[in-house]
Amino acid sequence: MPLQLQVRAWLALARGDVAACFGSLRQMSAEAEAQRSDGLMLEMCDTMISATISICEAERLGERELEAVQVELDAVRDAVQVIAGIEVPPWYPVQFLTLRARLLAVTPCKLDQAADSSTQALDRARSTYPDLIPECGRLLGEHLIQAGRLDDALTTLAETEREAEARGFLKELAQIRAARIRALVRKGEASAAIEPHVLALRESLAATDSPRIAAETLRDLALKLPPLSATPDPLPLAEEAHALFVSMPMPAEESRCLEAMGDILRARGRAPEARRRYVTARARLERHGLGLRLPLLSRKIDALG
Known part of the structure; x- marks a missing residue:
């Protein structure tokens, strides 16, 4: 039950x-x-x-x-x-700390607390349950990025990447590499410095042999990159993720990618194209009775006239 x-x-x-x-x-x-x-x-x-x-x-x-x-x-x-x-x-205390960290990270003013909680989770994983090191390290890296502590994030992610590689945790490895790209973009690194890491991400996604992992990782990266970013450009990432979700199919995720495209296009001053993406996303949700994001999508459409 x-x-x-x-x-x-x-x-x-x-x-x-x-x-x-x-x-x-x-x-x-x-x-x-x-x-x-x-x-x-x-x-x-x-x-x-x-x-x-x-x-x-x-x-x-x-x-x-x-x-x-x-x-x-x-x-x-x-x-x-x-x-x-x-x-x-031994994994229970670690997981409760990560759950607390994820919840705290929802509130911008609590990002430092989230990072503290994920740090505790990583320390606990190292001493009691090493298989959770990749997940905890990636989570800490993401919270450090959100908090603007980019050098700390990159150090944590580099250490965690080695742990994920050693254990063969392919999904975590891809997510760690995606987080590293976000940190490098936030730091303002040149395209030439970022491109090898994009290639590494592509290699890790291919190694998973999972369209869903690829779609989710690319979607999340598109959502979290600055909308004006050029390397990588979040718009084609969202489009690629959308195509993968269509082939599954996963209509809620298709719509989320369309909404992400709309957000990116709106930030780039391409309001008519953004509105079309939003309208298509809303129609997809309505067709399948998926109502969670409908009010927000409607507000975005109304804001564009």
Whole structure:
């Protein structure tokens, strides 16, 4: 039953029913706790944080609701510790620290706290569960980039890249290399200095042999690069990711790429083209009953007249 509730939560999120999403997750947590299933409780937390981030990105969660998620995360963490007792799996504390860091990073004024939490997670992973070093190091690197600590980010990502390569963690390796590109672009490095890293990213994506990993990595890079960036240019990255999602198909992600294209084009002063992308993205969501980002897309369209 808890896993069915998790599916219901994801479906509600896709529809844009935020209340139903959180309701299903709270019910999942209660049932997992009643079954004394600490693993399912941790999985619920991961789903809750991922959903919260998506809802915040869609501009549909207020500060009070965000604080409530933090309270729930802390409560579930404490309950998991009680259930697991003295035999807490070593990855549990690491993962709760990364979940806390991801949640804090949603709020710009809490980026330093997010970096502190992800630093603690990385330190804990190094001493207790090394297989999580690539994930924790990449997360710390991303938070340092968001906080503008670019040299620290590049140092962390370089160390983490070696760990991911040594373990053969191909998806993490690609994401680490994508994050490094973002840091180099933010630093204002010349195209000649960035291009080898773009090639390295392409090589790591090819090694995964996964169109979905490639699509998600390119989409995220397109979303996070400055819209006026030239090397790499986020517009063709978004277009490439869009084509991959169309072939799967994943309509919500297709729409997200179209919206990203619209954002980039709008920032470049190409309002009519941006509006067309937004309208197409909205139509795609409406066709499939995917409502989470519809209000935001409609506001973007209205702003362009």
